[in-house]
Amino acid sequence: MRKKIVAGNWKMNLTLAQGEQLINDILQAGLKLEEGQEVVVATPFPYLLKAKSLLKNYPGFYVAAQNCYSEKSGAYTGEVSAEMLQSIGVDYVILGHSERREYFQESNAMLAKKIDQVLANGLKPIFCCGEPLAIRQAETQNDYVAKQLEESLYHLTVEQLKNVVIAYEPIWAIGTGLTASSAQAQDMHAFIRSQIANKFGREAALHTSILYGGSAKPGNAGELFGCADVDGGLIGGASLVAADFVAIIQKLS
Ligand code: PEP
Numbered sequence: 001m002r003k004k005i006v007a008g009n010w011k012m013n014l015t016l017a018q019g020e021q022l023i024n025d026i027l028q029a030g031l032k033l034e035e036g037q038e039v040v041v042a043t044p045f046p047y048l049l050k051a052k053s054l055l056k057n058y059p060g061f062y063v064a065a066q067n068c069y070s071e072k073s074g075a076y077t078g079e080v081s082a083e084m085l086q087s088i089g090v091d092y093v094i095l096g097h098s099e100r101r102e103y104f105q106e107s108n109a110m111l112a113k114k115i116d117q118v119l120a121n122g123l124k125p126i127f128c129c130g131e132p133l134a135i136r137q138a139e140t141q142n143d144y145v146a147k148q149l150e151e152s153l154y155h156l157t158v159e160q161l162k163n164v165v166i167a168y169e170p171i172w173a174i175g176t177g178l179t180a181s182s183a184q185a186q187d188m189h190a191f192i193r194s195q196i197a198n199k200f201g202r203e204a205a206l207h208t209s210i211l212y213g214g215s216a217k218p219g220n221a222g223e224l225f226g227c228a229d230v231d232g233g234l235i236g237g238a239s240l241v242a243a244d245f246v247a248i249i250q251k252l253s
Contacts, residue, residue: 009239093118095128097128115153
């Protein structure tokens with residue numbers, strides 16, 4: 001009923017040749033995706049076209065950008081628009097990753113505009129949310145995440161929300177080796193789903209895929225993906241190693 005997705009976020013890693021090799025190694029594993037399962041590869045901008053062509057004969061495999069700009073077009077030197085991404089066949093766009101929020105000062109309001117651009121161009125945002133360590137220690141993570149959802153997603157219609165994937169990524173677990181326990185992940189995912197249900201209705205909430213991100217690996221992905229409200233993962237470090245990424249994808253079923 002809702003899609004189960006494993007998305008690999010390469011961040012600013014790999015040369016074109018290394019990226020090509022990684023995709024070919026993943027494809028070599030001969031994964032058989034079940035109905036409703038998707039694999040997404042989020043490469044740096046310069047590799048998107050190549051990634052798309054390598055994956056074009058593989059149903060269930062999609063390409064994501066890691067960002068786009070909040071305006072339609074114009075004098076924004078160095079930026080990439082959602083329309084440009086659409087024009088080269090990109091499927092998804094990761095928005096609001098904590099690294100973008102921290103290093104590039106992306107606010108919830110700016111992310112709302114980016115989401116509008118992505119949806120207006122027929123692409124699907126993977127909207128990242130999640131709390132820093134101090135917020136988790138203060139046990140106010142639900143309020144923190146609720147605000148992120150409210151300020152970036154609540155202006156959407158139910159129809160628009162159908163194309164949004166949410167990724168819960170506790171910042172204290174990203175690239176740190178610390179993973180949220182399956183109970184912590186499930187609690188937050190259920191909370192996010194309940195917030196979506198309150199705003200957009202139960203039906204919409206039941207159809208929204210909510211991915212977990214934060215030091216997911218072959219060794220913990222099975223338990224995380226086994227949680228009722230965890231619909232897959234957004235994978236950083238482990239997505240750069242074909243065998244690990246494949247092993248994580250295999251935990252979907
Ligand atoms: C990420 O950056 O989205 C992420 C989850 O990274 P890692 O898997 O390396 O923690």
